[in-house]
Amino acid sequence: MFNQEQQSRIIEMAWEDRTPYEAIEQLYGLKYPQLVVFMREHISKGSFKVWRKRHAGRKTKHLKLRDPSIIRSHCKTQYKPR
Secondary structure, eight states: OOOHHHHHHHHHHHHOSSSOHHHHHHHHOOOHHHHHHHHHHHSOHHHHHHHHHHHTTOGGGSTTTSOTTOOSSSOTTTTSOO
């Protein structure tokens, strides 16, 4: 369904703390339950467990729970060259 580049980007977005699940849904059509299945199929079992534990209840991943003062989807230093 998704090419390798798209799969990689979906996984990256799912791991990012500030990228909301709604952004993944808008770009790739994966609702949260579908994203969970996708992640289970495309990352290792251990990584999946870490991902689920890390993002369980994380307010920044859901737009409705997110503090309105957060207006960007990533940390301002995230994409700076090192």
